[in-house]
Amino acid sequence: MLVLDACPLCRTTLKEGAGSCPGCGADLAPWSNIAAITASYIGNARELITEGELEKAEAIISRLSQLSDVDPQVLASLQCKLALACQDIGRARELLSRVSPAEQPVLTEQLAELGQREMLARELYNQALTSARRGEYVRGARQMEICVRHFSADPALWELKLKLDLKCAYYVRVYADLRALDKLNARPAAWLNLESMLPPV
Numbered sequence: 502m503l504v505l506d507a508c509p510l511c512r513t514t515l516k517e518g519a520g521s522c523p524g525c526g527a528d529l530a531p532w533s534n535i536a537a538i539t540a541s542y543i544g545n546a547r548e549l550i551t552e553g554e555l556e557k558a559e560a561i562i563s564r565l566s567q568l569s570d571v572d573p574q575v576l577a578s579l580q581c582k583l584a585l586a587c588q589d590i591g592r593a594r595e596l597l598s599r600v601s602p603a604e605q606p607v608l609t610e611q612l613a614e615l616g617q618r619e620m621l622a623r624e625l626y627n628q629a630l631t632s633a634r635r636g637e638y639v640r641g642a643r644q645m646e647i648c649v650r651h652f653s654a655d656p657a658l659w660e661l662k663l664k665l666d667l668k669c670a671y672y673v674r675v676y677a678d679l680r681a682l683d684k685l686n687a688r689p690a691a692w693l694n695l696e697s698m699l700p701p702v
């Protein structure tokens with residue numbers, strides 16, 4: 502539970518659990534409620550990120566950023582964790598400097614790990630591209646299957662994966678590839694009605 506440590510009106514230092522301000526006499530109950538609501542939002546957002554419910558977490562975090570009394574470092578930490586969970590390396594790096602010094606080492610490490618996974622994914626993508634050019638579609642499809650397990654936030658990876666899955670007639674995977682592209686809001690126009698051309702699975 503978040504505790505008001507100073508009067509929101511006159512900034513007088515408060516004792517824990519004070520019902521009114523000793524400086525200006527303001528009733529502190531409504532302010533304590535806002536603090537409690539804010540604290541519960543922060544807790545919910547953390548849980549949702551852990552559970553992978555990233556859209557819900559994002560909705561709460563964007564609402565939190567509109568509340569005036571949120572600690573900017575706490576907000577930056579939540580935004581940075583969300584960016585890491587969304588595999589948005591650029592945004593996570595940008596937010597890192599605004600996170601509290603205590604949290605920076607852990608998040609820096611996670612960012613480095615994500616960067617390594619992205620590099621590995623790029624390598625697999627290049628290998629799969631070579632396989633595809635040689636007509637080795639099954640091998641390419643396998644390489645892309647591993648690739649997106651390491652990094653899944655780049656539509657270009659899903660596009661190559663989908664082409665290879667189509668070549669191999671892996672239709673269940675093609676449907677999943679399309680869902681992944683839709684989640685990234687990145688389905689190419691040429692594939693808007695692809696489902697209607699696929700055999701049912």
Ligand SMILES: [Zn+2]
Nearest residue numbers: 508511522525
């Ligand atoms: Zn006061």
